[in-house]
Amino acid sequence: MLIDDVLLVxxxxxxxxxxxxxxxxxxxxxxxxxxxxxxxxxxxSVTMSRGDLDPMDxxxxxxxxxxxQTLEISDATxxxxxxxxxxxxxxLPVVASITRLDLHRWRDVPGLKLSPVQLSITITxxxxxxxxxxxxxxxxxxxxxxxxxxxxxxxxxxxxxxxQWTENILCFLRPARIACLKIQENTISSRLDExxxxxxxxxxxxxxxxxLVAESLPxxxxxxxxxxxxxxxxxxxHWTRIHVNGDNQRVVEVIDPTTEFLV
Numbered sequence: 001m002l003i004d005d006v007l008l009v010x011x012x013x014x015x016x017x018x019x020x021x022x023x024x025x026x027x028x029x030x031x032x033x034x035x036x037x038x039x040x041x042x043x044x045s046v047t048m049s050r051g052d053l054d055p056m057d058x059x060x061x062x063x064x065x066x067x068x069q070t071l072e073i074s075d076a077t078x079x080x081x082x083x084x085x086x087x088x089x090x091x092l093p094v095v096a097s098i099t100r101l102d103l104h105r106w107r108d109v110p111g112l113k114l115s116p117v118q119l120s121i122t123i124t125x126x127x128x129x130x131x132x133x134x135x136x137x138x139x140x141x142x143x144x145x146x147x148x149x150x151x152x153x154x155x156x157x158x159x160x161x162x163x164q165w166t167e168n169i170l171c172f173l174r175p176a177r178i179a180c181l182k183i184q185e186n187t188i189s190s191r192l193d194e195x196x197x198x199x200x201x202x203x204x205x206x207x208x209x210x211x212l213v214a215e216s217l218p219x220x221x222x223x224x225x226x227x228x229x230x231x232x233x234x235x236x237x238h239w240t241r242i243h244v245n246g247d248n249q250r251v252v253e254v255i256d257p258t259t260e261f262l263v
Contacts, residue, residue, distance in 0.1 A: 019043040041065050048100040066098050068173040071116075074104040105196075118144040132172035145173075153203040163206050166225055177219040184226055210240040210252045 015098050018041055042063070088176070097218065101116040119142055136142070149165065160183045173181070224239045239255045 021045040021047075039064060042067055043070040043072075044068060045074075047074040058102075066097055070100045071098055072102040072104075080204045113141050115141040117141050118146075120146040120148070122148040122150065132169065136172055136176045141178055141245060142176050142178060145176075145178050146182045147184065148185070149185045162225065163209055167212065170213065173217055178217060179219055180222040181213070181217075181220060182224040184224075204236065210238075210242065214242045214250045216251055235245070 003231040018038060021044075026161070044062075062071075100120070102120040104122040116139070119139065147169075149162070162183070168184050169183075208226060210223055213220055220242050221240055222239070224236055240252050241255050242250055244254050245251045
């Protein structure tokens with residue numbers, strides 16, 4: 001009886017919220033909770049692990065959240081935790097109202113049918129072409145892309161190389177009309193020393209990278225590449241603005257690294 005009373009309180013509370021956060025501890029009530037949330041919900045944050053129920057049991061309700069603008073999905077799977085088999089239904093429904101999508105270590109990214117205006121992804125490793133190709137074909141509305149990279153190493157040498165990774169991904173970005181791109185390497189591992197950080201940025205190639213981006217992606221207006229070493233060292237973040245001059249030539253200019261995104 002006590003459990004029923006608790007659920008009634010939760011349901012009553014959820015029906016009034018315009019922002020909701022569900023953690024892996026919430027799955028005992030998720031079936032009821034997700035069906036009782038405020039249909040005018042604007043922001044939904046979900047944290048789950050691969051051992052949880054099929055996420056589509058939760059996300060199917062998204063179709064009726066016509067006012068949802070921001071969706072955050074985090075994968076809390078521990079390395080030793082048994083992973084749930086990939087769902088045959090791993091396709092998030094299309095929600096036209098969503099403008100921002102944040103994905104943190106989410107392995108089912110290629111299955112997305114959503115097309116947000118702004119997409120933020122935190123990923124581990126290099127990610128093969130099979131990861132990117134189906135993703136960008138579906139993202140027809142995408143204009144702002146933020147990529148946060150964890151444990152990025154060059155396969156053959158074992159060195160961190162942020163610039164080379166950025167160069168390699170450009171060909172996959174061409175189908176999308178991205179106006180703002182930010183690529184950031186999270187160098188919080190104790191394995192990385194100051195020398196490794198310098199290798200990661202490769203100053204000579206870094207200098208030519210914005211021009212390469214401008215030539216590869218005609219829609220690009222704002223580009224940033226840098227390192228997040230928890231020291232907030234802005235010298236390791238390079239912002240550039242790309243625009244067309246009077247001679248119809250694309251110009252790259254360095255701007256303040258503290259500049260915020262356009263969206």
